[in-house]
Amino acid sequence: MAAEPGTARPHRKYRRGTVALALCVATLILGAAGGTFLVAPQLKTAEQAAADALPPPARPVTASVEQRVLTEETVLRGIISSGDSTPVVPSAALAATSPVITAVPVTAGSSISPGTTVLEANGEPVFAMDWNFAPYRNITGGSRGPDVVQLQNTLADLGYATSLNGVLDPLTQSGLSMFYTDRGYTAPVAGTDNALAASGSGAKISGTAVPDVVADPDTSAPSSGGASLPAASVVLIPSGLHTVTQVLPGVGSYLAEPAQPLLRLNAGANIAVAVLDAGTAATYAAGDEAVLTDSRDDTEHPLEVSSVGTEPMEVPGVGNGIKVVFSFSGTAPAPTPEGSTLLIRVTLAGDPEPVVAVPVTALYARSDGTSFVTVAADPQAGTDSLDVTVTPGRDIGGWVAIAAENAESLPVGSIVVVGMTHEQ
Secondary structure, eight states, rough: OOTTTOOOOHHHHHHHHHHHHHHHHHHHHHHHHHHHHGGGGGGGOHHHHHHHHHHOOEEEEEEEEEEEEEEEEEEEEEEEOOSSSSSEEOHHHHHTTTTBBEOOOOTTOOEEOOEEEEEEEEEEEEEEOSSSOOOOSSSOTOBBBBHHHHHHHHHHHHTTOOOOOBOHHHHHHHHHHHHHHHHHHHOOOOSOSSSSOOOOOOOOTEEEEEEEEEEEOTTTOOOOSSSSGGGEEEOOOOOOEEEEEEEEETTBBBOTTTTTEEEEEEEEEEEEEEEEEEHHTTTOTTOEEEEETTTTEEEEEEEEEEEEEEEEETTTTEEEEEHHHHHESSSSOOOOOOOOEEEEEEEEEOSSSOEEEEEGGGEEEESSEEEEEEEOBBTTTOOOOOOEEEEEOOOOOOOOEEEEEEEEGTTTOOOOEEEEOOOO
């Protein structure tokens, strides 16, 4: 029976509401389940979280044993200086007068021997003498003593007339006068106006007044007049013939310090000198080749390391460090001026033939002082790591030559451990 128009159908509305409610419930259930699926995989136990926070296991970093020529070039700055030499210094008497250098008749390369005029101070000559001690007074007429004996022996050796009695008598004065004349000078006379031979009551030598005239005990009367030798007119040199290698004071300069060298004699060939830190110096060895670039004339000069120091020291002109000395293979350039340095390129080289070598980081030391390298384990070959005792040689450029105690256990191409890493 059909419903009358306008009549409500409550049961259909109810069914539609029920369906909608069911769809909503289903949606919520599925959403919750999906959230569970999304969250569940992210949930971890405390033990799992701690394990995941640990770094990956360490694994070895390796390198190959190689056969190679060890070589490396380093660059440093150094100076050129004279080789070992004998300094000639002014006597205390000469320095005490603070004279002006008025002439220097000798030059580098000049030969000098006892009796040579080496310079003029305040216009007066200064002679080189091979005496055992410097004059301690002005030697004047009537002076007697060991200083006079030295003078008389020198005059005799040079062929001049002289007594050998230890007294500056007229015969010795005659020889001394001729000695001056042959060198282009007039012998000073005690009591005259002479820049180096003091007049009057005596000369001041190192603060001590010494008389110009000494009483002659044989006559009880002083001898005076005639040639004399001022104490300031003598500098000491070793016996024999010598070569001047360096003249230090220039004309017009003042002398005031007894330790101030006037000349340098018999120097060996010029050398190059530099300093290094201890670590770098340990890689240098005698015989290493080098090249010095002389910026003064844009020339290059071959060198060779002749010695490497063992302890730090202050080296004038280059600073503090381990001293390295180079010898020139050819003609050596002139010494560098004070405050100037030159470029030196050093080729560090071991054996010219290839040697068995490993990176220096592959070398380890035991408590007994022996050294070893570790051959890495090879899982594919089923071998474990192996420590091989070696004797290290020279290390150059980050590589060190080695000789294995058992060569068969460390052939070229072996993989050795140089460190450990946690990187993946």
